[in-house]
Every structure is written in structure tokens, then in C-alpha cells.
Amino acid sequence: MSYPYITGAVSCSASTEYTGSFVKLTALASGSIEGNTNTIIPTSIFVERIEFGQLSNPESDTTITGITGGIYLQPGQSIDGPIARFKVGANGHSKGVLAYFNRKNND
Numbered sequence: 392m393s394y395p396y397i398t399g400a401v402s403c404s405a406s407t408e409y410t411g412s413f414v415k416l417t418a419l420a421s422g423s424i425e426g427n428t429n430t431i432i433p434t435s436i437f438v439e440r441i442e443f444g445q446l447s448n449p450e451s452d453t454t455i456t457g458i459t460g461g462i463y464l465q466p467g468q469s470i471d472g473p474i475a476r477f478k479v480g481a482n483g484h485s486k487g488v489l490a491y492f493n494r495k496n497n498d
Contacts, residue, residue: 399491401490403489404479408478411490412473413474414472414492417464417467417491418469419488435466437462438478439461441474441477442455443458443474446475455476474490
């Protein structure tokens with residue numbers, strides 16, 4: 392899918408909450424090396440909460456269209472927005488999501 396309004400991305404991890412105009416969340420690759428085989432075992436990324444909707448100004452006027460919580464994403468797996476708020480779970484070192492944000496669609 393093409394996202395013509397993406398203007399940037401932010402790396403998100405460590406039980407932190409984020410608010411903004413996000414269009415996509417993608418689980419960052421991470422894993423552990425198994426024994427002497429040098430095989431990387433991917434580990435899932437926990438997203439504690441996602442609030443779907445368009446962020447408004449003031450934020451108190453934001454309309455949330457759906458809420459989901461407690462989901463696991465495999466490295467590289469994505470969730471499409473619009474996402475107004477989300478919270479990354481306690482995933483440990485080097486685990487999290489890449490959150491893509493945008494400018495207003497009518498710019």
C-alpha cells in the first residue's frame with residue numbers, strides 16, 4: 392500500500408505511550424541466536440494498546456473509532472491506521488515498533 396502523506400517515522404519501545412497522527416506501526420526485527428547454529432530466532436513484539444482515530448487539536452476533541460489491546464506482532468508485521476494513540480509493551484532491549492506519521496491529508 393502506498394502512503395503518500397508519510398513524513399517520517401519514530402522508533403518506539405520500552406513501555407512508552409505515543410500520541411500523534413500515525414498511519415502505520417511495524418514491528419522492528421529482533422531475536423536471539425540459538426546455540427552454535429547462529430540461527431536467529433525471531434521474537435514477537437507486544438503492543439499493549441492501540442487507539443484508532445484521527446488526532447484533533449485540541450486533543451480532547453479527538454474521536455477514537457476503535458480500541459484494541461494486548462496484541463503481539465512478529466518482526467516485520469504491520470498494522471495500518473489511522474492511529475491516534477498507542478502504547479508499546481515492556482518488550483526488553485532492542486524490541487519495539489517503527490511508527491510512521493503523516494501530515495494532514497488536505498495539505
